[in-house]
Amino acid sequence: EVQLVQSGAEVKKPGESLKISCKGFGYSFTKYWLGWVRQMPGKGLEWMGIIYPADSDTRYSPSFEGRVTMSADRSISTVYLQWNSLEASDTAIYYCARQGDGYNTWGQGTLVTVSS
Amino acid sequence: DIQMTQSPSTLSASIGDRVTITCRASQTIGMWLAWYQQKPGKAPELLIYKASTLESGVPSRFSGSGFGTEFTLTISSLQPDDLATYYCQQYDNYSSFGQGTKLEIK
Numbered sequence: 001e002v003q004l005v006q007s008g009a010e011v012k013k014p015g016e017s018l019k020i021s022c023k024g025f026g027y028s029f030t031k032y033w034l035g036w037v038r039q040m041p042g043k044g045l046e047w048m049g050i051i052y053p054a055d056s057d058t059r060y061s062p063s064f065e066g067r068v069t070m071s072a073d074r075s076i077s078t079v080y081l082q083w084n085s086l087e088a089s090d091t092a093i094y095y096c097a098r099q100g101d102g103y104n105t106w107g108q109g110t111l112v113t114v115s116s
Numbered sequence: 117d118i119q120m121t122q123s124p125s126t127l128s129a130s131i132g133d134r135v136t137i138t139c140r141a142s143q144t145i146g147m148w149l150a151w152y153q154q155k156p157g158k159a160p161e162l163l164i165y166k167a168s169t170l171e172s173g174v175p176s177r178f179s180g181s182g183f184g185t186e187f188t189l190t191i192s193s194l195q196p197d198d199l200a201t202y203y204c205q206q207y208d209n210y211s212s213f214g215q216g217t218k219l220e221i222k
Contacts, residue, residue: 035211037160044216045152045160045203059210062117095159102150102165102207109159 002026004034004096004107011113012086019082020110022096029077030054033099036070036081039109040092050099051079086114118142118206122214130222135191137217139204144184148208151180151189153200154216160203164189196221 003025012018022034035050049060053072060070069082081094094110097103119142129135139149147167152160162171164180167187177192191198199221204214 037213044201045154045205045213047205047211047213050211061210061212097160099207100165101169102162102171102205103152103160104162104165104171106159106161 002098002105004098004105006094006096006107006110009111009113011115013116014085014087014114016086016114017082017084018086018112019080020094020112022079022081022107024077024079024098027098030074034072034079035097035099035103036068037095037097037103038064038092039095040089048081048094053077053079086112088114088116090114118145118209118212120204120206120212120214122202122204122217124217125215126218126220128220128222129194131194131196133194135194135198135219137189137202137204137219139182139187139189139214141185141187141206145206145208147183148206149180149182149187150205150207151178152203152205153198154203155200163202194219194221 007021033050036048038046048064051058051070053074072079091114096107098105121140123138149167151164154160168180179190201216201218
C-alpha cells in the first residue's frame with residue numbers, strides 16, 4: 001500500500017526553527033515528485049512547492065520562496081520542510097502529497113502551532 | 117502564477133440533487149485539472165484528474181468536464197456522505213488550488 005507518513009504535531013515559539021518530515025512507503029520513492037500544501041486554520045489549500053527526491057530538484061510557489069526550504073534524503077525515502085525563523089502566521093496544517101496525475105496520495109498532515 | 121477561481125464558495129443542496137461546481141483558470145491549462153474532496157479533520161482525497169478521469173474507487177456519481185480555462189465538477193445525485201469542501205487544482209504550470217466550495221446538505 002502506498003503511504004506517506006508525516007512527523008507529529010509541533011508547538012514552537014516565534015523565531016524558532018523547525019523541520020518536519022514526510023516518509024514514503026510502498027512505492028519507488030525517487031520516481032515521483034512530492035508536493036507540500038499548507039492549510040491555515042479554517043482556510044483553504046495553498047500550494048507551497050514540490051521536490052523531486054531523485055535529484056532534489058525543487059520548485060517553490062512565489063508566495064513561499066525564501067520562507068521555507070524543501071529537501072530530500074532518498075536513502076530513507078523522506079522529504080523535509082524547514083523554517084529558519086517561524087512566525088505566528090506559520091500556524092497551519094502542512095500536508096505532503098505524491099504527484100501522479102493530480103496528488104493521488106496524501107500524508108496525514110502535520111499541525112504546526114507557533115505561539116509565544 | 118495561475119489563479120484558480122471556484123464558484124460558488126458555499127452550496128446548500130438536498131439529498132438526490134444534481135450539484136455543479138465551477139472552476140476557472142486565469143490562463144489556459146489544457147486538461148491539467150484535478151478535483152479533491154476534503155472532509156472535516158481529514159486530508160484531501162483525489163476525485164478526478166485530467167479534468168474528467170475518475171480516480172479509482174471514486175463513486176460514479178462524480179464527474180468532471182472542461183478544457184482550457186473552464187471546468188466543472190458534477191455530483192449527479194447528492195448523498196449524505198458528500199458533505200465536504202471541494203477544491204480544484206491546476207497542475208499545468210507548477211500548481212495552485214481554487215479557494216474551495218463548501219457543500220452543505222439541506
